[in-house]
Amino acid sequence: MTATMQPKSEAAKAPLRGRRTPGAGEKPRPRSTGLQLGHWWWALPGIVLVIAIHYVATGIGGFFAFTNWTGIGSFKVVGWQNFEAIFKDPTKLGALTNTMFLAFGSVLLGNVGGLIIALGLNRMLKTRYILRTLFFMPVVLSPLATAYVWKYIFDFDGPINVFLTSIGAGDLAKPWLADPQWAIWTVLVVLVWGSTGFAMVIFMAGLASVPVEVEEAAAIDGANLWQRFRNVTLPAIRPAIAIATTLGIVQGLRVFDPIMALTNGGPAGATETLATQVYKQAFALGNFGGGAALALVLAAIILFFAVIQQRLTRSNPED
Amino acid sequence: MKSERLDMTQHRSYSALKVGALAVPTIAALVLTGCSAPASGSSPTGGAQEFTLSFATSNTIESPFQVLAEKYMASNPGVKITFNPQPNDSYDQTLRTQLQAGNASDVVVTSPGSGTGRSILPLVQAGFLEPLDAAAKELVPEGSEALFGTDGKVYGQAPEITVVGLVANETSAKAAGISDFPSDFASLEDQCKSLASSGKSFIALAGSAAPNTGLMAMSLAASRVYAEDPKWNEKRAAKETTFAGSDGWKASLEAVSKLNNAGCFQKGAAGAGFDAITKGLASGTSVAGFIPGPSWKQLKTAAADSEFNVRALPAEASSEGFVYASANYAFSINAASKNKDAAKAFLDWAAEPEQTKAFAEIDGALPVTGLDSYDFNGGAYKNVGDLIKNGKYGPLPNSQWPNSAVYDALATGVQGLITGQKTTDQVLQAMDTAWGQ
Numbered sequence: 131m132t133a134t135m136q137p138k139s140e141a142a143k144a145p146l147r148g149r150r151t152p153g154a155g156e157k158p159r160p161r162s163t164g165l166q167l168g169h170w171w172w173a174l175p176g177i178v179l180v181i182a183i184h185y186v187a188t189g190i191g192g193f194f195a196f197t198n199w200t201g202i203g204s205f206k207v208v209g210w211q212n213f214e215a216i217f218k219d220p221t222k223l224g225a226l227t228n229t230m231f232l233a234f235g236s237v238l239l240g241n242v243g244g245l246i247i248a249l250g251l252n253r254m255l256k257t258r259y260i261l262r263t264l265f266f267m268p269v270v271l272s273p274l275a276t277a278y279v280w281k282y283i284f285d286f287d288g289p290i291n292v293f294l295t296s297i298g299a300g301d302l303a304k305p306w307l308a309d310p311q312w313a314i315w316t317v318l319v320v321l322v323w324g325s326t327g328f329a330m331v332i333f334m335a336g337l338a339s340v341p342v343e344v345e346e347a348a349a350i351d352g353a354n355l356w357q358r359f360r361n362v363t364l365p366a367i368r369p370a371i372a373i374a375t376t377l378g379i380v381q382g383l384r385v386f387d388p389i390m391a392l393t394n395g396g397p398a399g400a401t402e403t404l405a406t407q408v409y410k411q412a413f414a415l416g417n418f419g420g421g422a423a424l425a426l427v428l429a430a431i432i433l434f435f436a437v438i439q440q441r442l443t444r445s446n447p448e449d
Numbered sequence: 450m451k452s453e454r455l456d457m458t459q460h461r462s463y464s465a466l467k468v469g470a471l472a473v474p475t476i477a478a479l480v481l482t483g484c485s486a487p488a489s490g491s492s493p494t495g496g497a498q499e500f501t502l503s504f505a506t507s508n509t510i511e512s513p514f515q516v517l518a519e520k521y522m523a524s525n526p527g528v529k530i531t532f533n534p535q536p537n538d539s540y541d542q543t544l545r546t547q548l549q550a551g552n553a554s555d556v557v558v559t560s561p562g563s564g565t566g567r568s569i570l571p572l573v574q575a576g577f578l579e580p581l582d583a584a585a586k587e588l589v590p591e592g593s594e595a596l597f598g599t600d601g602k603v604y605g606q607a608p609e610i611t612v613v614g615l616v617a618n619e620t621s622a623k624a625a626g627i628s629d630f631p632s633d634f635a636s637l638e639d640q641c642k643s644l645a646s647s648g649k650s651f652i653a654l655a656g657s658a659a660p661n662t663g664l665m666a667m668s669l670a671a672s673r674v675y676a677e678d679p680k681w682n683e684k685r686a687a688k689e690t691t692f693a694g695s696d697g698w699k700a701s702l703e704a705v706s707k708l709n710n711a712g713c714f715q716k717g718a719a720g721a722g723f724d725a726i727t728k729g730l731a732s733g734t735s736v737a738g739f740i741p742g743p744s745w746k747q748l749k750t751a752a753a754d755s756e757f758n759v760r761a762l763p764a765e766a767s768s769e770g771f772v773y774a775s776a777n778y779a780f781s782i783n784a785a786s787k788n789k790d791a792a793k794a795f796l797d798w799a800a801e802p803e804q805t806k807a808f809a810e811i812d813g814a815l816p817v818t819g820l821d822s823y824d825f826n827g828g829a830y831k832n833v834g835d836l837i838k839n840g841k842y843g844p845l846p847n848s849q850w851p852n853s854a855v856y857d858a859l860a861t862g863v864q865g866l867i868t869g870q871k872t873t874d875q876v877l878q879a880m881d882t883a884w885g886q
Contacts, residue, residue: 202545203575286717308657308720310870396657397719398865413542415854416566417886 195422201412205419212423222424225402228314229431232403233382236321237375243322244329244374249359251330252337262334266327273324277391280320281307284392308397317401320388325381329374336370337363376439383432404428498525498791503533503547503554505540505567510747513812514558517608517804521795528791541566541853548577548783555786556795559605559779561596562848564856569597569605569779578604579782579789584800588817590776593844597779605779606796608805609814612742612759612833613773613845614668615652620755621733625649630832633766634704638711644736645712652708653729653738656719656867661726663860665739667773667846670701672764675843676771682849685884692877692884700765702873705866719867727751741777745829746813760832772836775844776817854883 195212199205216222247265251258268276282288284306291303306316340363348358386405389395395402395410404424412421504514518530533554535543544567547553559578563570572578580598585606589597598604622630625644631637641651655661674681674697681697684690692698708714715725715735729735731752737760738744745757761772780799782792798804802818809816815823815830815837825834836842847856862876 200571202549202571202577286720305656305717305720308717308864308868310868394657394659396861396864397868398861398870400868400870410857414566415857416545416571416852417854 191422192426194419195426197419197422199418200416201418202416208419212420213427215420216424216427221399221402222404222407224399225404225407226427228401229383229385229403229405229428231314232318232321232385233379235318236325236382236385237378239318239322240325240378241329241333241371241374243326244331245333245371247326247330248333248337249363252334262330265330268324269327269331274387274391276324277320277388280316280323280388281392284316307393310397310400313393313397313400317389317392320392321382321385324388325378329378332370332374332377333367336367340366372439376435379435380432380439383435384428404431498527498788498794499529499531500556500786500788500791500795501531501533501554502556502558503535503544504558505537506534507537510750513808514608516811517799517808518795520804520807521798525798528795530795545572548572548575548785551785553577553783553785555783555788555792557781557783559781560848561593561605561607561776561779561844562850563596563852564845564847564850565853568848569781570599572781573599573604577784579784579786580604581606581782581796582793584797585780588776588800588805590817590844593775596844596848605776605781606800607776607779607817608799609743609776609778609809609812609817610774610820611777611814612830612837612842613664613777614671614739614742614833615737615760615762616730616740616742616745616748617737617758617760618730618733618735618748618752618755619758621730622736624733625736627736630760631763633763634707635766637763638707638713641708641711641713648734650713650715650718650729650735651737652713652715653721653726653735654714654718655721655723655726656714656864657721658723659857659860659864661723661739661860662863662867663847663856666701666705666859666863668739668762669704670698670846671762671771671773672768673697673701673704675846676764676769676841679843682846686849686851692880693874695877698877699873702863702866702876705863706873709867714867719864730757731755742815742830743813757829758832759830761836770836770841772833772842773845774815774833774837774842775848777845777848851884852886854886855880858883 194205196207196209197205198208198211251261251265255261283290285291286303286305290306291300294300294303304312306312345358345362348362353361384405385403386409389401389403389406390409393401395406405428408421408424408428410421411417411424502514502518504512506512512534515532515534518532522528522530531554544553544557544559548557558567559569559572560567562568569578580602581604585597586603588607589603590607590610597607617630619630625647627640627644631640637651644651652665654665674695677697678684681690681695685692715721715729718725726735726738726740727748730738730748733752733755739762742759745759748757749755761770764770780796782789782796786792799808805817806819808814813829820837823834825831825837830837833842847853847859850856858879859876862871862879865871866873866876
């Protein structure tokens with residue numbers, strides 16, 4: 131309560147500081163105007179830039195979703211035609227399904243993996259600091275650069291197939307990134323590898339707030355390892371789970387560069403996502419209107435999950 | 450007073466700092482703009498001629514466009530050409546964005562027709578290209594007039610004739626026991642089977658690269674569609690036929706599956722990139738690849754001991770042979786250019802027979818002029834000489850298609866045929882849908 135009241139009282143006092151009230155007992159400081167936080171119009175250049183770069187540019191892009199512009203020359207307004215085309219085209223619907231699969235799949239596996247690693251590296255291990263760095267490394271590295279490394283690993287002549295052949299399982303060797311069944315899973319593996327470290331960091335922050343005394347008390351009461359995790363640790367890190375999952379979904383929905391590097395959306399569209407389709411339609415195929423419409427659909431989906439994220443974090447009683 | 454003076458001094462020095470902080474970048478900006486203006490701008494009234502040239506590059510070998518331009522600078526010391534090479538896979542997008550923004554190079558390399566992002570016709574429609582003079586008009590290959598402009602005007606100057614079919618490593622073919630190159634499609638399938646059993650492949654395919662799978666399908670359509678009906682694209686544009694309703698196109702895509710089933714492609718071809726073609730042909734593990742003819746020269750630099758030739762893909766025994774030979778690139782002048790005179794002077798020079806011959810030699814292509822009297826014997830094009838002399842050739846089909854989505858549907862569809870994700874009918878229907886976009 132104190133924490134919430136304090137800013138209000140500060141805010142209530144703030145305007146009074148600026149007022150010159152004769153006879154108030156305190157002589158106004160000569161440099162008081164210089165110490166003010168400033169006038170609202172000082173922020174005008176920044177506000178104009180933000181509006182122009184973020185909102186006007188996005189608005190114009192949104193307008194093109196209702197046109198047949200090819201990226202050059204003139205265009206006609208075509209209404210909802212581009213949106214109808216999206217929901218009639220099996221490739222775009224496939225891209226929508228793939229986007230959801232990769233977003234939720236990477237969040238599920240990345241968070242479970244991240245939680246297990248965070249629990250493992252929380253207190254006990256001596257090498258936990260080195261291991262934490264190693265597990266966090268994929269988050270820091272360029273997704274595009276690491277995707278090319280993964281592309282080499284999954285290549286037909288790459289280490290996986292060489293290993294399979296060396297152990298006599300050469301029949302299992304396949305072009306992983308060009309296999310209609312396996313390609314999407316290989317992309318998922320790369321995404322999970324990249325997102326686990328991020329989830330781990332969030333969970334480690336959450337685990338740091340779990341009191342050791344409560345865990346010890348539960349242990350003394352006879353709770354086994356699973357019961358302590360289920361009834362003590364998990365409830366304590368619920369806010370961390372909410373943040374990790376929702377941020378992960380938003381991140382997963384807009385995944386682009388690893389897919390372009392790994393499969394370019396192939397084979398035959400098997401790993402296309404909304405983001406790769408936006409790029410291809412707008413820039414490679416000269417269908418700027420269609421690309422802008424797809425981008426709007428993607429933005430709406432991300433917005434939907436961003437709102438959920440807001441709700442979940444707001445419901446946290448500690449806020 | 451002392452403290453006040455100190456304050457004043459501090460204030461003055463603070464103000465001086467502020468002034469200095471503002472003045473340094475301002476003066477720097479003025480100096481930079483002042484210095485750069487005469488260097489970057491052309492001098493239409495002055496003696497020096499400057500212009501910029503954009504072209505696509507896909508390897509480390511010096512582009513023939515750059516070599517030609519350097520030759521021009523060497524013979525014209527007053528001319529300065531600034532090169533703007535762009536990666537081939539993003540060239541179309543960069544070119545369109547720059548033209549739209551008004552900051553494209555003065556001379557840009559385009560493609561005839563309308564099937565790609567760098568194609569002349571949509572760029573002309575958007576008003577981005579400058580009409581060229583009679584010298585460029587004379588270089589337009591016969592029958593390709595409609596691909597170079599509209600209303601009798603020409604907007605691209607062809608620098609060479611590119612043959613597109615198979616580039617074969619004849620040395621590795623002989624080493625693999627292929628004494629005679631397959632004369633028809635059935636014998637090609639047989640050769641594929643025997644090579645596959647020895648761990649090699651007849652064709653090196655970049656199955657994950659859409660340009661390569663698309664080129665293969667178009668090569669298969671050469672003898673199945675365009676040999677019999679060179680005007681097929683015009684009929685499709687007039688809605689007299691469709692891809693899905695064409696027996697020739699159906700047979701072409703079925704031939705993809707036949708090649709796949711006969712083991713013509715290297716192992717893991719579906720996921721391979723262009724490096725698989727370079728590696729396969731240079732090392733001799735594959736015999737041929739669907740790549741533009743001039744690539745023979747680049748492959749020769751990687752495997753100097755091998756002989757590379759350009760060939761037409763063997764046709765069905767009942768079909769006539771046919772090969773694609775056309776101007777696939779063109780010089781165009783940016784309509785917004787401020788150095789049009791300098792650019793036109795370069796194009797006029799490049800149109801001279803001596804330069805067209807030199808350009809073809811640099812790139813390993815056929816010259817855009819004098820093809821009738823060209824001596825095919827002994828060169829890399831000796832096996833397609835008869836087809837070209839007998840008129841059994843035409844432009845690449847996709848240059849006449851209305852947009853790049855049709856070719857994308859074909860290329861992606863062929864990937865699907867190889868992996869078993871799609872049927873020929875599905876691919877052809879997708880091409881028809883893309884045509885109407």
